[in-house]
Structures are given as C-alpha cells and as structure tokens.
Amino acid sequence: MSELFSNSIFFFENNFVDMRIRDITELFRNEVNAEANFIGDTENRSRKGGNMSASQLATNWICIATAGETVDKRAIEEQWLLDAAELYDPSLYTALLWPEHSRNFGNMGEVLELKAERDDEGILRLYARLCPGISLLQANANGQLLFLSPEFTPDGNFRNTGKTYLEGLAVTDSPAGVSTTRLRFSRTKGKRIGPYKPLAFDEVREFKKEKGMSKTAKKGWRHFFSIEEPEATAEQETSQPDALQALAEALDAIDKRVSAIETRLGEAEEAVSDVQEDVDTVKEVVDTEDFARLVGNLPELVKNFSKLNSKVTQLPDKKFSKGKKGFNFL
Structure with missing residues (x-):
C-alpha cells in the first residue's frame, strides 16, 4: 500500500512538472509570435511603400540634386x-529610396523632408x-x-x-546629377563630407520613439551609430510584463516541486539501500554449510515428529469397582 501511494505521488509530481513546462513553452511561443507579428507588419509597410520611421533613424541634410x-x-x-521643396509632404506621398531606380527588390528607406538652398556660388x-x-x-x-538620383x-x-x-x-x-553628396554612414561623428557643402551628414540620431519596436532592434541601431542607450526611468525599472511575471512564478513553482521530488528520491534510495543490506545478510547465512545440513536433515526430523504423534500412552480404567481383589499382604 505504501509503495502504491509513493508511486501515485511520483506520477502526480511528474505530470505537474510536465504541465508547468508546457505552460512556460506556451508563454515563450506567445512572446515569439508577438515579436514576429510586429516585424512582419513593419516589413509589409516597407513593401507597400508605407511609413518606414520604425527604424528610428534620421540623417542630417544631404544634397540630392543640383x-x-x-x-x-x-x-x-x-x-x-523649388516645387519639390515646397510641396513635399510625407503624410501625403512618401518618396522612398530605391536601389538603382528598381522596384523589384523593395525599398531601402524613405525621405523625411526637403529644402532648397543656394550655395555661395548662387x-x-x-x-x-x-x-x-x-x-x-x-x-x-x-x-x-553611395550616391543619390532624384525621381x-x-x-x-x-x-x-x-x-x-x-x-x-x-x-x-x-548618378546622372552632379554635386550630390556621397552617402557615408559612419560611426565617427564630426566628419565633414561633400565637395561643395560642409555637411556632417554622418551624425544619425533617433527621431521618433515607437513602442512597438523590439528592444533587440533598438539596441542594434544604437550600436551601429554609437548612440548611447537611454537611461531607464524608475517606472520602467520597476514595471514587469505580466507574461514575465507569470514565467518567473512558474519557474519558482517548478523549482520547489523538483526539490521535493529529489528529496523523495533520496529517501527512496536510502530505503532500498537498507533492504539490500538485509538481503545480503540473509544470503550470507543461507550460503553456509550448517544451513545446508539443517535443510538436509529437515525431512528426517519431520518424519520422526510424525512417529511421536502416533504413539498413545494407555491410561488406566477409571472404574475401580470391577472385580474385587484381595490385598496381598506381605
């Protein structure tokens, strides 16, 4: 009965651990799917020529036409x-960046704003x-x-x-146009590139915060341009998503159950060890010559005991009135 109860407890604990592991796997799957859906939405906007600002990057002013x-x-x-600088409105129609004027491979960014200016030569x-x-x-x-060509x-x-x-x-x-600024995205700030206009277009900064962007992607963008990681606020540091909290609780529960299972397994191993010692002791006694001789004499002892049971002691008759005998006096 005790062994059956122990097996039932062990079976229940194993099933509990399996269920918690499945719960954790489901949590991770949901997180991965959410991240994949966000990335997929961003890529779809890119293919359709939609808003590309999720990259959170912006160059300085670059000369694109002369x-x-x-x-x-x-x-x-x-x-x-002059017309292009006056009319350009990305909310109305966004000009996208196309590799070699081709629309077959997807765009490579977008134009945020335009302006027209004259240089020192007019x-x-x-x-x-x-x-x-x-x-x-x-x-x-x-x-x-490396260069730009307007459409x-x-x-x-x-x-x-x-x-x-x-x-x-x-x-x-x-490029067909002349005096366009060569694109040179650099990690080092302070360079002045461009033969006509001294523009430090290598300074790239974040221009929009978008909650949907993953932390991994943000970190990669900042690292590419040596942009420092923003300091987390007290609210951000103390807040924790419900999914992560549930995951932490699940892991803690599993850790406790696993510890309990390990304790029970240790106790079972000790009990098995004690039984094994008793078996070894009995085996040592059984394997001796005296025990073998005793077992060999057992049939004879049983036979003799049976003979003793068959012998009955004759008791005298209790009726002393039968037959009168005189006493022989000496």
Whole structure:
C-alpha cells in the first residue's frame, strides 16, 4: 500500500512538472509570435511603400540634386527643386529610396523632408533628410550605393498642381546629377563630407520613439551609430510584463516541486539501500554449510515428529469397582 501511494505521488509530481513546462513553452511561443507579428507588419509597410520611421533613424541634410546640366546632357531645372521643396509632404506621398531606380527588390528607406538652398556660388541645390533602412546601411558599409538620383514628376504636373514633386529617390553607384553628396554612414561623428557643402551628414540620431519596436532592434541601431542607450526611468525599472511575471512564478513553482521530488528520491534510495543490506545478510547465512545440513536433515526430523504423534500412552480404567481383589499382604 505504501509503495502504491509513493508511486501515485511520483506520477502526480511528474505530470505537474510536465504541465508547468508546457505552460512556460506556451508563454515563450506567445512572446515569439508577438515579436514576429510586429516585424512582419513593419516589413509589409516597407513593401507597400508605407511609413518606414520604425527604424528610428534620421540623417542630417544631404544634397540630392543640383540645378543645371547633368553628366548625360540632361538638365535639372531650378523650378523643379523649388516645387519639390515646397510641396513635399510625407503624410501625403512618401518618396522612398530605391536601389538603382528598381522596384523589384523593395525599398531601402524613405525621405523625411526637403529644402532648397543656394550655395555661395548662387547654385540652387535640393537637400533631404533621410530615414535609411538596414539594407542601405549594410550596402553602404560595403562601399555600394553611395550616391543619390532624384525621381521627379515626369510631366511636371503632380496631382494637377502644375508643379513638380519628388516621387522617389534612387540610391546608385552611377548618378546622372552632379554635386550630390556621397552617402557615408559612419560611426565617427564630426566628419565633414561633400565637395561643395560642409555637411556632417554622418551624425544619425533617433527621431521618433515607437513602442512597438523590439528592444533587440533598438539596441542594434544604437550600436551601429554609437548612440548611447537611454537611461531607464524608475517606472520602467520597476514595471514587469505580466507574461514575465507569470514565467518567473512558474519557474519558482517548478523549482520547489523538483526539490521535493529529489528529496523523495533520496529517501527512496536510502530505503532500498537498507533492504539490500538485509538481503545480503540473509544470503550470507543461507550460503553456509550448517544451513545446508539443517535443510538436509529437515525431512528426517519431520518424519520422526510424525512417529511421536502416533504413539498413545494407555491410561488406566477409571472404574475401580470391577472385580474385587484381595490385598496381598506381605
């Protein structure tokens, strides 16, 4: 009965541990699915040309076009640049960054804002602040896609306004325009790059906080540009997601149950050891010659005992009145 009870307890404890492990696995699966759903939503927005600001990165002002003749004998008119700077509104239509003007491989970032300015020589230039994607950062680090090539409204009549809009911006290694700023995303701040305008466009900073972005992705972006990790507030340090709290409680419960199981197993091992010692002692006695001789004489002893039981002592008759005998006196 005791052994059956112990086996039942052991079976219950094992099943309890299995159930807790399944609960923990489900918690992890939910966390992973939530993170995967967020990443998938971000990628879908990227493919559809939606808001790319989840990268939380922004460059300084970069020259993307210069008024005048291009290297392939075309002309970029000043009015195009003025119109683009005036009309550009990313909430209305976002100009995305396309590798070599191709739409087949997804965009590599977006244009945040535009402005048109003249340099010291009176030449009009169009400047942009960009939000680069990770694919552009990787390509740029490998020395690829170093320049920019604007894509203006083909007929110069954006939405019947009679003006030109920046509808896209290509990242390329063979730009047609001149005096565009070479893209050089760097970890080191303070460099001044660009042959005409001394712009430190390598300073990249966070421009938007988005709660949905994963902590791992945020850390990777900051590390790439040597951006310091923001200090956690007291509220952030003390707060803990419900899922993590449940996980901690589940792990604590499992630890206690496992400790109890280990204790019971230790007690069972001690009991088995004691029984084994008793068995060894009995075995030593049974294996002796005296015990073997005793076992050999046992049949004879049983036989003799049976003979003793068969012998009956004759008792005298209790009726002394039968037959009168005289006494023989000496």
